[in-house]
Amino acid sequence: MFADFIAPLTPEQFFSDHWPDTPYAGPPTALPGRLLSAVPELGSAEEVLRSFGGPVSLIQRNGPHARVPRGSDALPMYRAGFTCYMRHAEREFAGLTGLIDEAALRLGLPPARMSCEIFCSTGTSGVPLHSDFDVNFALLLSGSKRWRLAPNTSIVNQTTMCFARDRKQADERQLGYAHAPFPERMPDDAREVTMEAGGLLFLPRGWWHETYSTGACMQLNLVVKGPHWARVFSGALEERLLEAADWREFAYGVSAADGPGHDAAVDRLADLITRFQKSLAGEDPRTLAAELVTSFRATDPRPAGG
Ligand SMILES: [Fe+2]
Known part of the structure; x- marks a missing residue:
């Protein structure tokens, strides 16, 4: 299933040209059929939310954040324009464990340090400038999403998420690990990519990014969280x-x-x-x-x- 996930790249191309530090933005492709047959709920955001038994974070760009105990509780907020963020989707959708196990085998990393996350939104959504400590394979399941990406020249191998200089950091230790101040905004020469349904964005650890999307949009992220x-x-x-x-x-x-x-x-x-x-x-x-x-x-x- 991992090979389907990164297609049309072959695993050999992926490992020689991209893993672990070079981004890859793939073209729109037919969604991996094996993924959808393993987890049919991924065909619809409302179905994902109805089926998701774990907590859901509700996010608005530069706006309020909240959390509800179950996906069904998030449905009204999803319809009202909040982005819904679900962690550890493999605990809710057992069909995703095959993807994790196969990816872990290919990457030579422990499956327990990998997980699946789902984002879904309607209307205008996106996240402001930040960089993640984990490695993300972001497969857009539906909709269209614009990304701006820039390499991180401030900190190497951060261990939590980092934000723009003027925001409060989630973990102040990262400022001590940094060798230069964090940026205030995305650099003018940031790489811009627009992902369409079926496209995979491989986002290495630490890259600064911000996203914009309009309309119904759902993304499945396979994330690698170490170990260091x-x-x-x-x-x-x-x-x-x-x-x-x-x-x-x-x-x-x-x-x-x-x-x-x-x-x-x-x-x-x-x-x-x-x-x-x-x-x-x-x-x-x-x-x-x-x-x-x-x-x-x-x-x-x-x-x-x-
Ligand atoms: Fe991110």
Whole structure:
């Protein structure tokens, strides 16, 4: 199903020319038949909303945001012009887990770090300038959507969504990771693409973008949310450390105020680090890396589909 999703590109073309850093805007094509037969609800936004049992975010461009518990609650707001945003669509539409599992296999990433999201709107909608920390394969199911895209020259490998300079950021740490101020608006030379139904936009991590659409519009996003190397290393390292009773000890004093309790906690952790450093002495980095990657694979949460 993943090959259908990125068609007419072949997987070989996709991996040699686009993955993971180069955008791709595909032509309108017949919607992947296997996708629609796996999830017939995707044929109609109203049907998606009626069937969606999870929470739905309601969005207006530069306007109010709200959230309702179920898709059926969102129907009146959809008809009133709000964009409806549904996360983890694979939990509601089991037919999407096949897409995730196959994409995960092709990409060499854990299925549990991927998900499907659905956006639907009527009337005028879109999102203002922002960049996403995740990788998006955005398949337009119906309607037409105009995108403006620009590479991100302010921050590399952000870990949450980032907004224009004058907006409050979702996570202020991103400003610390950045090496240049965020833009106030899209640059004049931003790339502009108009996607039509059946077209796939591959949007790599971090690219600045804004969107505009009019009329009924529905999009299915396959998103990749990591893991980053820090997660792989720290997760696998934790598994290794937990093999030793000393590392399983509760961190008594870790939150103590400055004073003897705090000093004792620092001494205890310093002792553990010293012994860990000694245990690593002479260890081949490649051998350690192979062990950690294998451990991560075995302990990271399992697939959406199995
Ligand atoms: Fe986005």
